[in-house]
Amino acid sequence: MxxxxxxxxxxxxxxxxxxxxxxxxxxxxxxxxxxxxxxxxxxxxxxxxxxxxxxxxxxxxxxxxxxxxxxxxxxxxxxxxxxxxxxxxxxxxxxxxxxxxxxxxxxxxxxxxxxxxxxxxxxxxxxxxxxxxxxxxxxxxxxxxxxxxxxxxxxxxxxxxxxxxxxxxxxxxxxxxxxxxxxxxxKGVMRFTITTKGKSAHAGAAHEEGINAIEEMAHQIICLQNLTNYETGTTINIGEIKGGSRPNVIPEECQIAVDVRIRNIVEANKITNIIDNLKSNVPGSKILITGGIERDxxxxxxxxxxxxxxxxxxxxxxxxxxxxxxxxxxxxxxxxxxxxxxxxxxxxxxxxxxxxxxxxxxxxxxxxxxxxxxxxxxxxxx
Missing domain, CATH: 3.40.630.10 (Zn peptidases)
Known part of the structure; x- marks a missing residue:
């Protein structure tokens, strides 16, 4: 019919x-x-x-x-x-x-x-x-x-x-x-929240005592953005960022929200492994990572x-x-x-x-x- x-x-x-x-x-x-x-x-x-x-x-x-x-x-x-x-x-x-x-x-x-x-x-x-x-x-x-x-x-x-x-x-x-x-x-969807931790200090009087969390995050953002690969269909977007309080204070914390799109589970596992094993670049800084796959x-x-x-x-x-x-x-x-x-x-x-x-x-x-x-x-x- x-x-x-x-x-x-x-x-x-x-x-x-x-x-x-x-x-x-x-x-x-x-x-x-x-x-x-x-x-x-x-x-x-x-x-x-x-x-x-x-x-x-x-x-x-x-x-x-x-x-x-x-x-x-x-x-x-x-x-x-x-x-x-x-x-x-x-x-x-x-x-x-x-x-x-x-x-x-x-x-x-x-x-x-x-x-x-x-x-x-x-x-x-x-x-x-x-x-x-x-x-x-x-x-x-x-x-x-x-x-x-x-x-x-x-x-x-x-x-x-x-x-x-x-x-x-x-x-x-x-x-x-x-x-x-x-x-x-x-594509599948992955979401991560990445936080860098440093040490606050007076930007003028005690600059050498501070550990800049935003500086550390800058290294991480470049690393993450380089994971985008149009041939495999993997894309990375840093969609949100927040950190610091004032220009004259070395920031103690910075946080980003990361959106990842992948075509298959193999690529999802690969990207997850890379993100979970990110290493800090600025001496004394720390990285905290949460998140994972949201939609297969x-x-x-x-x-x-x-x-x-x-x-x-x-x-x-x-x-x-x-x-x-x-x-x-x-x-x-x-x-x-x-x-x-x-x-x-x-x-x-x-x-x-x-x-x-x-x-x-x-x-x-x-x-x-x-x-x-x-x-x-x-x-x-x-």
Missing amino acids: NPIPSAIFETQISQMQVMIEELVSIESPSTDKQSIDQLGDKMIEIISPLNPEITIDYQQIAGNNIVASWPDEQGNTTGGIVVLCHMDTVHPIGAINDNPIRINKGKMHGPGIIDMKSSLVQVVFALQILQKHNRWPNTPITLLLTSDEEIGSNSSRPLIKHFGKTANLVLCMEPALSQGELKTSR PMPKTPEISAAFKQASQIAKNLGIMLKEGSTGGGSDANIIANYKVPILDGLGPLGDGAHTSKEHLLLNSVSNRTALLSGIISEWKI
Whole structure:
């Protein structure tokens, strides 16, 4: 049977825009539990008419995670199709003042609109239309609405692993690549905090008594930056630095935050070993290192290749030529990559400017991407 055509979803675009605006208006930065829980309550209200079994994974610090599940006709709730969405964004409360919700030249703007408020709406309408047209598949469907993807998924990681490792198919609703490509591989993410310790002293009266922690860190930064290797795909970014108190005081401490991206576990282990064994250069200084791998790499496995091939055929039946690509960014799909399950990542709509004040959604991509999502859910052959 052919998937439900894009034209059906095109008739829903006005309603989808209204819902997107409603969700974007509920600003939900990762570290604001109250705001994320407000969005979670709204999502429960929206999906409840679809009659899922809803479980709330209550959290003390992070926002609550939500599990919505639809058993198959035999009552099974595990396996089947797992849909990964996150409700948090990188944008602080008030970002909507810098990037207000508006439509201009086919672009709908707003903080978090492409990453990933519009994807939440996609999922809702895909499931609504499947129910309305009696095309709901006889397979368990689990929708995970998580609260902390943008800060490492610490609270939601156990849920993602629990449901993802037994899935027959995992659909990750991150936005598409620039030409609509699905993401069939992702780099892994490592994070380190490196602190250098010295000895404070008066910069004029007792300069020789001081041990400059910033000087030591300068040596370490050059060493770390030299680990970037575009041929192997390894990149190092020193994204934060803090140290010292005043120009006339030799700094006792300096600290940096390091982001590392790698294509495979072998490279991850190599870089970790180098960082863990950094040596001090300035006599008397010390180095403290914490951190490690945050998200495993998601290589293009045979399971992912087979999933993309089947998705491409479904897309072809919708008149869509589906392409694939790779990205250096991590997602919740990385968390389950080691389980060798079929994963389709990047099923969200097209847009640009994610994580910036220029974030926007391309409205003409919404109906096609929702039709594709709907078709994958209804037509998937296990």
